[in-house]
Amino acid sequence: MTRVPIDFLKGATNSFPLFSDPWWGPESFQHRWYDQWQNRFGEGGPEDVNRGVTGIDWDHEIMLRIWAHGCTKAGTFDADEVLKAMKAEAQTPTIIGPADWRGEDMWGIDNMVSPPIPVCEVTEVKEKRIQAQLRYEDWFESRKDTIIKEVEDKGMMYVSVECGALNHGPGTCPGPFTCGRSPAIDPYR
Numbered sequence: 127m128t129r130v131p132i133d134f135l136k137g138a139t140n141s142f143p144l145f146s147d148p149w150w151g152p153e154s155f156q157h158r159w160y161d162q163w164q165n166r167f168g169e170g171g172p173e174d175v176n177r178g179v180t181g182i183d184w185d186h187e188i189m190l191r192i193w194a195h196g197c198t199k200a201g202t203f204d205a206d207e208v209l210k211a212m213k214a215e216a217q218t219p220t221i222i223g224p225a226d227w228r229g230e231d232m233w234g235i236d237n238m239v240s241p242p243i244p245v246c247e248v249t250e251v252k253e254k255r256i257q258a259q260l261r262y263e264d265w266f267e268s269r270k271d272t273i274i275k276e277v278e279d280k281g282m283m284y285v286s287v288e289c290g291a292l293n294h295g296p297g298t299c300p301g302p303f304t305c306g307r308s309p310a311i312d313p314y315r
Contacts, residue, residue, distance in 0.1 A: 135248045139257075142181025143244040149256035155221055159184065188220055192239055195219060209237075228263055231270060232277070238262075 143149070145160035160179065167175045195218065197203055200211035213236075217224040220241040229238035242259040249255055266273070277283045 132250060132252060135252060136250055138248045140181075140246055140254075141243050142185070143246045143256045144181075144254055145179070145184055147246075147254075147256050149244070156184075159187065159221070184221075188222065188241070189239075192218055192220055192225070223259065226263065228266075232266070232274070 145156040145163075147156070150156035163179050163183065165171055167173050168179070192212070193208065196208040196212040199215070200207040202208065212218050213227055217226055218239060219225075220239070222244065223242035225239045225241035227236040227238065228240040230236045232238075240262045243262055243265075244256045245258045245260055246254045247257045274283065
């Protein structure tokens, strides 16, 4: 970001916040995680990775903690039992807020963990700051028809992928399946 003119960046948004963002608060998990990462992997740390922390670094932490929570609830590492235990809860705790299980409309099965999504904006001084937290469900619902039509038009809807042939629409399946709005194959049912 240091080489990109501020006129280009100002107002740009994304959903990968900095864990040092004041939004979280100084006593938050996010700030503690950021400080620990800096001390271990940051400049001069014992495992210095020669770069700053990124959204991908903490994104892995989010998923690992969800999996660990599921293993604890299930009392096992068995994937089927872990998923079953996580889905039995009303919401799954994550480090950015409680998550719901979504995805039925888009992928045919509710196997997507959907926590609150931080919306970040680049400020005049090239700092990225959280401006709000939104829910995927609300965003998707308001655009669902357009998104699904576009995905179907490209032959990428789960009902098209079900048979392995990517470039066909409903009713024109070349494989042994009848690709319509049938349930996706779910190994967990």
